[in-house]
Amino acid sequence: MPDVLIAEVAARVPDSLGAYRGSVVAGSGGPGARPLTALQDPAVFDATLAAFGAGFGAVDRRILVSYWSQFYFAALATPALTALVCLGRALPLAFEATSLELDDAGRPARLLVAANAAQAPCGVAPGLGGLVEAHLAPFVALCHRQCGLAPRVLWGNAAVILDHVAGELGVELGRNVSACAEIAACLGRGAPPCGSGGMPLARALCPGAGGCRRRRVCCLRSGLPGVPSCGALCPRECGAGAS
Template sequence: MLPSLSALFQGPLAVFHDRVLLTPQAQGDVVPVQQLFTPRGLDGVLDRYAGAFTTPVYRRPDRRALVSQWSKYFLAQVVYVPVAANLLLDRRLPVAFDTLGVQLDELGLVERLVIPHEGEHVSVPKGDVEARLRPLMEGLLWPVIASMTAHTGIGSKALWSNVGHYYAYLIGLLQDLPAPPPSVDDGARLMGLSCFADGERNPLYRPVRHVENTEGQVESLRRVCCIRYKLPGLDYCGNCPLPAACAMRREPA
């Protein structure tokens, strides 16, 4: 655990206490992110992960679906603790493309983030969403998503939808805390910006939508399907927006 983040790992965030380590704390191999997100690095982890879905019938799982599912383990890690630290503790962690390392499990999935130091205090005017969170997007999320799309052909919207799913979930957790600081509302407002001040499109604009189905029930749906259903043994996720997935969820058990 990072001493500067000890106050963060309480209540619903306690499960993340060992997901971010300093370099001296990391036992075992640490893979630099700028090495992981190269053609060779991605091929290495995707080939390992493909073993979980290889069957006599499916010897080569769909590469786009594979990278989408693999990316979730990385994207969840780089959203939950770094964003929570920013919004709750005014602390920016060094999780940039050229500073971040990761530890992988036996399947090649990201288990932990490894950072060189504990970050820095940030002083951001109330309501300035871009100053808080755009550095994470530009310094890490954009380059890693660009690498995955270029190497596998998956659409970037599917990967940003994965980011948005975790981001929206985290904001919901933070808003449910007993006394969240105003910065949490700033974080929520990020999802209401279609574009940034310079005109750049915000890929986290309305990542989920709430719709009422024909039975009068409100469903929370992703904007874009993550295509995990293309992998053997997996089905549509619980908030898949595809009509077939929505219809299946409404069928009587």
């Protein structure tokens, strides 16, 4: 059952990623939970972003959605990659079978999967490439349709967070060798991924100064009041430092 698998995954999440240890759960969630497919309705999408956007006033909607997506990807990436790296399993996180619950500030807090789903992942092929095709690609397409945000910005957001989570899980140490090699390839750290599943992520980051990796495209978050840029990860910051 998914709840058993999810509990096992939560137990393997390292303390450094503990903020998102419980970000995937089995069940229907609270009264505010809504299926991800419902976000295809512009009115539902707007309502979902309302509380988050209220804290920033009148801002470019594309910037707001980009920043909101970073919280979304963190909630998704931590348990999803932990399952792959530590257990060699994919969580049942197909986009059309997943619901979303927000915290009080309107940030994505928990992704909900059906408690009675089969233990085998619903519509999710093995590996990070499977998650890209079954969940990330539909989510990126949804955000692009609803606000016009360029997909490459969203793929950059996803790649940065997945790359960070992979590092915290010790992907490069070779634990669960086949899963780690596939994740590294999808994130552009190894041989090119087989098929097209991981290619948007593999193209999203490039080498930066001091051996770190940076985005190819700015996430725009510094356009929000009170929100700093992402520092060395930002191509604008990197360009400014080199001039």
